[in-house]
Amino acid sequence: MKLRLADFTTITRSRTLPEPTDVTNLIYATACLLHEGSGLSPRARLRLVGVRVTGLVPARRPRPS
Numbered sequence: 519m520k521l522r523l524a525d526f527t528t529i530t531r532s533r534t535l536p537e538p539t540d541v542t543n544l545i546y547a548t549a550c551l552l553h554e555g556s557g558l559s560p561r562a563r564l565r566l567v568g569v570r571v572t573g574l575v576p577a578r579r580p581r582p583s
Contacts, residue, residue: 519552522566540577
């Protein structure tokens with residue numbers, strides 16, 4: 519996650535999940551935890567919030583029955 523404040527100060531945080539995921543809600547929840555752990559005031563003026571995912575792999579498809 520990249521957080522850029524109004525004064526252009528940039529804070530980056532990252533977390534590796536224990537298993538691959540394609541669940542948007544899990545990625546969002548992880549980003550929220552990173553933001554909460556950044557130490558910023560809830561009133562901080564943000565210019566940019568960026569979320570990045572890496573290590574993408576093809577989704578497993580269920581085998582036809």
